[in-house]
Amino acid sequence: MLAYKAYCFDLDGTVYRGKMGIESAVQFIHHLQRQGIEPYYLTNNSSKTRETLQQLLKSVGIEAPLHHIYSSSLATAKYVATICKNNKVNVVGEAGIRTALLEEGLEITEEQSDVLVMGIDRQISYEKLVKASAYIQNGAKLIGTNEDIKFPNENGFAPGNGSFVHLVSNVAGVTPLFIGKPSPVMLQIIADEHQFKKEEMVMIGDNYDTDILCGIHFGCDTIHVNTGVTPTEIVKQQAQLPTYCVENLIELLK
Ligand SMILES: [Mg+2]
Numbered sequence: 001m002l003a004y005k006a007y008c009f010d011l012d013g014t015v016y017r018g019k020m021g022i023e024s025a026v027q028f029i030h031h032l033q034r035q036g037i038e039p040y041y042l043t044n045n046s047s048k049t050r051e052t053l054q055q056l057l058k059s060v061g062i063e064a065p066l067h068h069i070y071s072s073s074l075a076t077a078k079y080v081a082t083i084c085k086n087n088k089v090n091v092v093g094e095a096g097i098r099t100a101l102l103e104e105g106l107e108i109t110e111e112q113s114d115v116l117v118m119g120i121d122r123q124i125s126y127e128k129l130v131k132a133s134a135y136i137q138n139g140a141k142l143i144g145t146n147e148d149i150k151f152p153n154e155n156g157f158a159p160g161n162g163s164f165v166h167l168v169s170n171v172a173g174v175t176p177l178f179i180g181k182p183s184p185v186m187l188q189i190i191a192d193e194h195q196f197k198k199e200e201m202v203m204i205g206d207n208y209d210t211d212i213l214c215g216i217h218f219g220c221d222t223i224h225v226n227t228g229v230t231p232t233e234i235v236k237q238q239a240q241l242p243t244y245c246v247e248n249l250i251e252l253l254k
């Protein structure tokens with residue numbers, strides 16, 4: 001059995017798929033909790049608040065404390081608060097990113113601002129994309145909560161935030177900045193807020209390009225689990241390999 005202090009789990013494709021829990025992951029998390037280890041949860045999903053993510057975890061049988069749940073919205077809001085000059089931001093996105101920005105003391109405006117934050121918006125429309133493209137062409141900096149092109153759902157894959165941010169950046173001819181995984185920002189926040197050393201932490205996820213690279217960029221151990229986006233055979237072709245590759249998390253209990 002592994003002996004880390006901070007087990008950092010991706011959510012979509014690692015702990016659940018759509019509304020369905022991944023049984024092996026749920027069992028592994030229950031096992032950790034019985035040992036007195038309370039895991040951390042990191043999601044690139046920007047649409048949901050900490051409270052909503054907590055409810056989602058509860059619905060698949062996992063009790064998680066609020067302060068162990070981190071989203072790309074939270075990390076993005078903390079970053080934007082440090083760079084935004086007039087405290088006003090343009091936003092495309094749902095409750096998760098809006099709440100996080102407001103909680104950092106920022107004001108959401110429809111007038112031209114110097115920052116446009118884009119998170120997944122399931123009410124996205126052509127009109128919203130036209131407006132977003134105009135903000136950027138008029139000088140706003142383009143910040144995406146996360147670069148995920150797609151995410152797993154019950155029927156395969158659905159378009160992720162990265163698909164829409166790239167659409168806007170292509171129209172405006174700029175390079176966006178992304179805050180979610182594979183950027184190490186969320187792991188760094190966990191390390192800082194809960195005082196872990198890198199060697200005490202492990203990042204667990206299904207997506208090589210986000211979860212595994214996030215851990216590698218941060219400098220902690222990583223576990224790839226073959227229950228979501230990146231198949232193990234593709235992971236094994238990469239130049240930088242995860243510390244462990246497993247079919248499912250039950251293997252780690254053996
Ligand atoms: Mg995932």
